Amino acid sequence: xxTAEIKRRWLAFFESKDHVVVPSASLISEDPTLLFTVAGMxxxxxxxxxxxxxxxxxxxxxxxxxxxxDIDEVGKxxxxxxxxxxxxxFSFGDYFKREAIEYAWEFLxxxxxxxGLELPKDKLWVTVFKDDDESIxxxxxxxxxxxxxxxxxxxxxxxxxxxxxxxxxxxxxxxYDRGPAYGIEGGPEADEDRYIEIWNLVFMQYERGLGGGKExxxxxGELPKxxxxxxxxxxxxxxxxxxxxxLYEIDQVRPVLDKAAELSGKTYGQNEQDDVRxxxxxxHIRSSxxxxxxxxxxxxxxxxxxxxxxxxxxxxxxxxxxxxxxxxGKLFQESKEAMVDAYPELExxxxxxxxxxxxxxEAFLRTLVSGTSVLENHIAEAKNSRAIELSGDxxxxxxxxxxxxxxxxxxxxxxxxxxxxxxxxxxxxNEQKSRAKADAKMKKAGGVDLSVFAEFRAQxxxxxTGYEFLQSEAKVIGLVLDGASSREAKQGDLVDVILDxxxxxxxxxxxxxxxxxxxxxxxxxxxxxxxxxxxxxxTHRALVRQGSISVGSTVMTRxxxxxxxxxxxAHSATHVVHAALxxxxxxxxxxxxxxxxxxxxxxxxxxxxxxxxxTKSEIEEISxxxxxxxxxVSAQFMSLPEAKAWGAxxxxxxxxxxxxxxxxxxxxxxxELCGGTHVARSSQIGLVSITNESSVGSGSRRLxxxxxxxxxxxxxxxxxxxxxxxxxxxxxxxNSLEKVSQMLAELKEKQRLLAQAxxxxxxxxxxxxxxxxxxxxxxxxxxxxISEISSPESxxxxxxxxxxxxxxxxxxxVLCGVINGKPNISVAVTSRAQDxxxxxxxxxxxxxxxxGGGGGGKADLAQGAxxxxxxxxxALAEIAKSLG
RNA sequence: GGGGACUUAGCUCAGUUGGUAGAGCACCUGCUUUGCAAGCAGGGGGUCAGGGGUUCGACCCCCCUAGUCUCCA
Numbered sequence: 001x002x003t004a005e006i007k008r009r010w011l012a013f014f015e016s017k018d019h020v021v022v023p024s025a026s027l028i029s030e031d032p033t034l035l036f037t038v039a040g041m042x043x044x045x046x047x048x049x050x051x052x053x054x055x056x057x058x059x060x061x062x063x064x065x066x067x068x069x070d071i072d073e074v075g076k077x078x079x080x081x082x083x084x085x086x087x088x089x090f091s092f093g094d095y096f097k098r099e100a101i102e103y104a105w106e107f108l109x110x111x112x113x114x115x116g117l118e119l120p121k122d123k124l125w126v127t128v129f130k131d132d133d134e135s136i137x138x139x140x141x142x143x144x145x146x147x148x149x150x151x152x153x154x155x156x157x158x159x160x161x162x163x164x165x166x167x168x169x170x171x172x173x174x175x176y177d178r179g180p181a182y183g184i185e186g187g188p189e190a191d192e193d194r195y196i197e198i199w200n201l202v203f204m205q206y207e208r209g210l211g212g213g214k215e216x217x218x219x220x221g222e223l224p225k226x227x228x229x230x231x232x233x234x235x236x237x238x239x240x241x242x243x244x245x246x247l248y249e250i251d252q253v254r255p256v257l258d259k260a261a262e263l264s265g266k267t268y269g270q271n272e273q274d275d276v277r278x279x280x281x282x283x284h285i286r287s288s289x290x291x292x293x294x295x296x297x298x299x300x301x302x303x304x305x306x307x308x309x310x311x312x313x314x315x316x317x318x319x320x321x322x323x324x325x326x327x328x329g330k331l332f333q334e335s336k337e338a339m340v341d342a343y344p345e346l347e348x349x350x351x352x353x354x355x356x357x358x359x360x361x362e363a364f365l366r367t368l369v370s371g372t373s374v375l376e377n378h379i380a381e382a383k384n385s386r387a388i389e390l391s392g393d394x395x396x397x398x399x400x401x402x403x404x405x406x407x408x409x410x411x412x413x414x415x416x417x418x419x420x421x422x423x424x425x426x427x428x429x430n431e432q433k434s435r436a437k438a439d440a441k442m443k444k445a446g447g448v449d450l451s452v453f454a455e456f457r458a459q460x461x462x463x464x465t466g467y468e469f470l471q472s473e474a475k476v477i478g479l480v481l482d483g484a485s486s487r488e489a490k491q492g493d494l495v496d497v498i499l500d501x502x503x504x505x506x507x508x509x510x511x512x513x514x515x516x517x518x519x520x521x522x523x524x525x526x527x528x529x530x531x532x533x534x535x536x537x538x539t540h541r542a543l544v545r546q547g548s549i550s551v552g553s554t555v556m557t558r559x560x561x562x563x564x565x566x567x568x569x570a571h572s573a574t575h576v577v578h579a580a581l582x583x584x585x586x587x588x589x590x591x592x593x594x595x596x597x598x599x600x601x602x603x604x605x606x607x608x609x610x611x612x613x614x615t616k617s618e619i620e621e622i623s624x625x626x627x628x629x630x631x632x633v634s635a636q637f638m639s640l641p642e643a644k645a646w647g648a649x650x651x652x653x654x655x656x657x658x659x660x661x662x663x664x665x666x667x668x669x670x671x672e673l674c675g676g677t678h679v680a681r682s683s684q685i686g687l688v689s690i691t692n693e694s695s696v697g698s699g700s701r702r703l704x705x706x707x708x709x710x711x712x713x714x715x716x717x718x719x720x721x722x723x724x725x726x727x728x729x730x731x732x733x734x735n736s737l738e739k740v741s742q743m744l745a746e747l748k749e750k751q752r753l754l755a756q757a758x759x760x761x762x763x764x765x766x767x768x769x770x771x772x773x774x775x776x777x778x779x780x781x782x783x784x785x786i787s788e789i790s791s792p793e794s795x796x797x798x799x800x801x802x803x804x805x806x807x808x809x810x811x812x813x814v815l816c817g818v819i820n821g822k823p824n825i826s827v828a829v830t831s832r833a834q835d836x837x838x839x840x841x842x843x844x845x846x847x848x849x850x851x852g853g854g855g856g857g858k859a860d861l862a863q864g865a866x867x868x869x870x871x872x873x874x875a876l877a878e879i880a881k882s883l884g
Numbered sequence: 885g886g887g888g889a890c891u892u893a894g895c896u897c898a899g900u901u902g903g904u905a906g907a908g909c910a911c912c913u914g915c916u917u918u919g920c921a922a923g924c925a926g927g928g929g930g931u932c933a934g935g936g937g938u939u940c941g942a943c944c945c946c947c948c949u950a951g952u953c954u955c956c957a
Contacts, residue, residue, distance in 0.1 A: 300954075301885075367953075400955045401889045429956085432887065436957040439886045694951080792941070793904090800904060824940075828904095841903085844940095853940050857903040864903095865940035 003085075003238040003252045004342040006117065007062045010087045010232070013107050013115055014060035019089060022061040027294040028303065035303050036066040036291075040086030040231045047092050048204065048227050049166055051454045051534055057094035062087050062234065064294075066287060068306055071313075075279035078239070078246035079196070081253075082310060083287035085234035085342075093225030098138050100201050100228045104174060105143045108199075117241065123177045125187050125195055127151045129158040129170030135203070139172070151189045155215045160202045160229075167223055168208035174199040176240050196240065199232040248279040252342070255334045257282035263330065264321035277317040281331065284314040289335045292353040293346055297592060297606040298360045311360045316405045319368075328361045329354065352588045356606065364403075371404030372412075379416050392424020399425075400432065452485055453534045456498045462538035463501035466514070466677060467635065470559045474499035476551050480539070488550040497525065497540040497549065503557045505564075506530040506538045510594035511571050511676040516559040523547035523555065564677065565684075566598025566708065571676045572633060573623070573685045573707040574601045575663060578649075579670035580622035581605060581703070584615060590649070599710030601688075607701045611693050619703075623688045630683040631666030638662060648673050687711040758790065762798045769802060776884050779810035779833055783876045789817035795826045796863060803828035810836060814843065814879055816872045823851045823872050824865045834859050838883070846882060847875040 011021050025043040027036050034042065040063040047054035063086045073080040089103060108124065110116030126145060128135045130152040139145050152158075161168035175188045175195040183194030204227040209218040235247040242250055248257055260281040261268045268278055288310045291303075298308040311328075318327055332354050340346045346353070378394050390413050398404040406425065413420050456478045465472040479486045480496035489495035497518060504527060507513040513530035518540065529541035540557075549555065574596050581589050585607065593604040611619075637659050638646075648662045648671040663674045665682055679685060689711035692704040706714045719733075726733045729740065765786070773782045782802060789795050795817050802813045810832045816825050825847050827840040840862035848855035848864035851871050855864015866875075 301957085305956085363953095370953090396955095397888080400887080401953085403954045432956050436886050436955095439957075796904065822940080844903090848940070851940095855903090855940055857941090861903060863941065867940095 001112075001117070001238075001241050002341070003234060003250055006234060006238055006241070007085070007087070007342055009115055009117070010062060010107070010234075011060060014058075014089050014103070016115075017058075017089075017103060019058045019060040020056040022059050024062060024064045024085075027064050027066050027291055028296065035306060037063060038065055038067050039063075040065065040088035041090070041229045044090055044092075044229070046535065047090075048229065050225070050458075051450065052457055052536065054092035056092070058089070058091050060087075060089045064290060066291060066306075068309070071309070074283050075248065075276040078193070079233075079236060081235060081247050081283050081287075083283070083290050084247075087232040087234050089228070089230050091228035093227065096205075096226050096228060097135055097203050098142075100203070100230060101135070101138050101172070102142050104199055104201060104230065108174070109143075117237070119176065119241075125149045125151070125175040125177060126172060127153045127158055127175070127188055128172045130154055132158075132170045132172070132203075135170070135172050149187065151187050153189065159215075160204070161208050161217070165209055166207070167204040167227065168206050168217075168219070169202060169204040169226075171200055171202045173197050173201070178240070196236055197233075198236050198240070200230065202229040202231075204229060246279075248282050252338045253282045253286055255338045256285050256331055259331055259334045260318065260321070260327075263327055264318065264323045266321060274321060277321050280317045281314050281321075284310040284317075285328075285331045285335045286339065288314070288357060289332060289339065289346070289353060290343075292356050293343070293349050295590075295592075297356055308360065311357060312364045312403075312405070315361055315364050315368075316407060320407060320411060324365075326358065326361050326365065328357045332357055352590070355588050367403045368408070371398055371402040371408075374398060374402055375404060375409060375412060379413065379418060382418055383416070387418070389419035389421050392421040392426075392428060395420055395422075395425045396428040399429075450533055452480055452483060453498075453537055453539070455485070457534045457537040460500075461536040462499065464503075464505070464538065465501050466503040466505050466559065466564075469503050470516075470561055470564060472501055472503040472557045474501045474555055474557055476549060476553050476555060479549065479551055488548055489544050490548045491544050491546060493544045494528075495525075495542060495544060495549070497542055498537065499540070499555070499557065502530075502538055502540070503559050504530045504538070504540060505559075505567070505677050506532045508532060509674055509676050510574065510596055511567060512595070512597040514559045514567065515563045516557070518542060518549075518555050518557055520547065520549065520553060520555040523549055525549065525555075563598055565679075567596070568677045568679045569685045569708045570596035570598055570601045571674075572665065572678045572682065573688050573705065574603055575665055575670050575672055575674070575678075576623045576626050576682065576685065577601065577603055577619065577688060577690075577703065577705060578605075578672070579665070580619045580626065582649075583622055584618050596707075599707055601705050601707055603703045603705075605701055605703070611701070611703075616690050616693055620688065620690045620705075626666065626669065627682050627685045627688065629666065630681050631669060632664075633678050633680055633682060634664045635661055635678065636664075643671075643673055646671055689714065758794060759797065762794060763801060765798065766801055766805065770805060773806070773811075774880075776880060779812065779836070779838075779883070780806060781812050781814070781880060781883055783812075783814040783879050784816070785872055785876070786815050786817040789819060789824075792819060792824050792826070792863060792865070795819070795824055796861070799826040799828040800861070803830055806830060808832070812838060812840075812843070812883060814847070814876065816847075816876060818869055818872075819865075821869070822853075822865055822867060823869050823875075825851065825855065825863065825875070827857070827862045829860055831860070843879055843882070847879055850875040850878060 015021050022043070025037055029035065029037045029042060037043065040061060041048065043061070043063065044059070046052040065084050065086050066082060067084070068082050070080045071082060074082060091100070106116065108117050108119045109121050110118065112118045121143070126139055126149065128139070128150060136150055139150055140147070158171050158173065159168070160171050173188070174197070176198050178194050178196060183191035188195040188197065205223055207220040207223055209220045235250060238250040238252070239245070239247045244250060247253065257268060257278050260278050266274050266278065268275060288307060291307045291310070296303045296307045298304055298311060300308070314331070336346050336350050375398055378390060382390055390409070395406060395409050398409055399406050410420055459477060476497065477500055478498040479489050480498070481489060481493060486495070504516065505511065505514045507530060514527070516527050518525040518527060524546040525542040525544055527540050527542045531539055531541070533539055574594050578591050581603070589605050589607050591603055591605050595602045640660050643660050643662050646662065647668070660673050661675055662671055663678055664671050686708040689706045690703060691706055691714070694702050722733045722736065726736045729736055731739045769782065769784065772784050773780050786795065786798070795815055799813050799815050803811065807830050809830060811830045812833055813828045814825065816823060818824070825844055827843045829838050829840045839859045841857045841859065844855040844857055844862035844864040848866050851866020852868040853864060853866030855862065857863055
């Protein structure tokens with residue numbers, strides 16, 4: 001049975017059992033502490049923990065997941081994949097153990113023509129928590145399983161909790177017996193490779209307290225609402241049903257593996273090491289495809305870095321298989337075709353996905369080239385010094401600084417007959433890891449407890465009136481002082497205010513929060529920040545200026561109209577610039593983040609090269625043209641599929657409800673899903689002026705612009721500056737540029753002429769100075785004072801010129817000159833004199849000490865300076881004496 | 885978020901404990917020669933990313949800023 005077919009059956013089965021079918025959430029987790037959606041239940045966590053009331057009693061989903069913790073195990077085992085799909089059914093205070101077990105058994109064992117999977121009953125085993133007699137009874141009753149196929153296991157295997165206070169409970173797992181060829185008898189307790197876990201049923205029934213980790217804690221009591229959370233690994237079931245050996249050989253993955261084998265000329269199944277590499281490629285390509293599809297772009301931190309690693313590991317594995325040409329085009333094509341049945345949206349996204357993948361492949365091939373040359377240098381060096389191994393710090397340097405993978409270092413070193421000090425490398429690697437971890441620990445201390453907001457959220461959603469109104473009458477639902485709920489806040493308090501409705505916009509979608517006041521009878525609060533700590537709940541962080549505020553009272557929210565206009569201008573400008581950007585660069589230039597506040601906007605987007613000045617001007621021009629055309633800006637609510645059919649741009653990492661808000665500027669000219677506040681017509685934006693374009697890491701660029709009045713005042717500032725420059729140059733602003741380049745050219749020419757004249761002058765002095773050359777001891781010495789010299793460089797050049805005249809003799813040239821009122825000395829020694837043990841550096845040291853300063857140099861040339869001009873003759877005499 | 889590194893001629897890059905800024909390619913001139921990266925001789929081209937500091941003296945050491953690469957969390 002095809003993987004996509006198992007998925008369809010799953011959803012149909014639970015839909016028939018009155019479950020709401022919830023589409024897979026994005027791989028980009030809504031929870032900021034998680035990089036990715038790592039399990040099927042992640043999107044339901046707020047409902048499980050009670051933070052937000054569940055909108056339905058029972059639900060089902062097939063959730064895309066990415067987990068990279070065991071990335072090094074990929075390809076080596078049957079069941080470690082970085083991308084996988086988790087089939088789940090969930091109950092929020094609705095059904096419990098009996099139904100959960102009944103549904104699971106029915107789905108697994110009912111005949112194919114009845115919508116089930118028809119797994120043979122005698123191959124299924126079950127584990128339960130050791131004290132959970134209730135579950136055992138249900139299993140016997142529902143499935144008529146003999147007791148010897150139900151195994152009791154302890155806390156470690158069959159008890160679920162998050163590791164922290166909150167819901168917890170026993171679980172029951174279903175296993176499939178692959179048969180005696182795969183291991184010993186004795187059930188999952190004995191061999192988890194023969195008996196493969198396919199489904200985990202979690203019965204959340206207790207509230208757990210503090211305590212160490214996942215095994216040692218106190219049970220506080222029963223949960224008021226018991227939940228069911230189950231997860232069936234889609235890939236595992238698929239590989240069992242498809243009669244293949246592991247998850248890399250299922251229909252959604254195998255074609256990539258085959259293509260990689262074809263490209264490398266390898267035959268799968270002949271060599272274990274090559275097989276692992278082929279599986280790594282197949283797994284990583286699929287994960288990358290899905291991640292890019294959900295809007296992740298390669299980067300050097302967070303999610304982007306995980307994706308980059310997956311892509312680069314694929315390139316590395318291909319290279320170890322003997323392929324060094326670019327291959328992503330072919331591999332991604334296979335992966336897309338294998339996945340598109342289950343995820344049709346991949347078809348539309350594919351050209352964007354491929355572009356991003358190929359750009360990363362090219363970038364990595366470049367770093368491999370430069371890394372290879374560094375490695376070759378070190379190998380040559382090691383061979384020259386007859387070393388037998390490459391040191392660990394060189395391998396670490398290659399990995400850490402040049403991004404050159406250790407496996408490739410090992411391979412290439414081996415080809416050159418060198419070993420690698422792997423222990424030192426691992427040690428350095430661990431040091432780097434603990435550094436980063438220690439830092440993360442420090443930063444994490446600032447975590448906020450959101451539970452205080454859960455009770456307010458349970459009373460309902462905060463209504464946002466700010467799209468239509470700047471002011472709203474509202475009732476005070478709650479106050480939070482120093483993290484604790486409070487009845488009242490007095491003058492001077494900094495308080496979080498929760499209202500039943502508000503005209504204040506909370507920070508989201510890149511738009512900064514509204515500023516303004518909350519007013520009441522003798523009451524004035526200055527609103528400093530507006531946030532949504534929990535989905536659906538708006539809090540106002542405010543300072544009580546006058547009077548006091550209490551729960552239950554009626555207040556008026558008043559947004560500062562000037563602030564709001566500025567914010568709306570900036571946000572609409574962001575949409576306009578985004579549309580212009582895509583018009584110029586094409587649809588792959590997708591916004592990856594934004595920030596805007598009155599007068600300023602910032603837009604991050606995926607793109608590989610810096611923008612030329614012409615491109616920037618073009619974007620700016622299109623933006624301002626759209627502003628001048630006075631396009632209508634409208635907002636309307638519709639379903640997500642409707643919005644997508646309209647071609648509205650959805651931004652990744654944002655989560656959208658069933659009903660989404662689409663902002664249009666000039667109809668189809670710009671359509672984006674957005675919850676922000678906007679101007680009514682594009683002309684109200686006034687002006688957009690791009691100030692800067694820069695990189696935020698490889699593959700990601702940032703545009704910044706001034707908006708409205710800010711743009712005009714920035715222009716004014718520039719104009720004033722240009723005027724001042726023109727005045728200084730005694731010309732007009734229009735002619736300033738020409739004047740400056742003219743002046744620079746002139747200056748350069750003058751400097752050139754000056755240097756020429758000076759060197760001519762210096763050379764002219766040579767014959768005269770040569771006459772002062774004396775015989776001292778066995779050699780020649782020229783030690784004299786120069787009257788006219790302008791710089792230490794000239795003094796040096798002259799010294800060298802003189803030495804060159806006697807370069808075949810045993811000779812020393814010493815020149816002293818006064819520069820800026822200080823005595824300078826320069827000494828040059830011919831090679832024959834150096835052979836006699838004469839060192840220029842020592843002569844300078846001797847002289848500069850007499851002159852009251854310092855100096856030094858090498859054997860052939862040295863320079864120094866001092867403070868006492870009157871000592872020059874003495875110093876020269878001492879030099880002559882020392883050489884004589 | 886934390887670390888490592890890079891930025892030198894139009895291009896690719898050397899520059900070894902701070903003391904004369906270099907090579908190859910490209911360019912210009914001349915000679916030789918008429919083809920597959922031609923040869924020979926000569927020549928032009930540098931705010932050593934920008935700014936500050938230490939020093940008699942900084943491409944080199946220290947600090948800041950910008951751009952780029954890279955690893956780890």
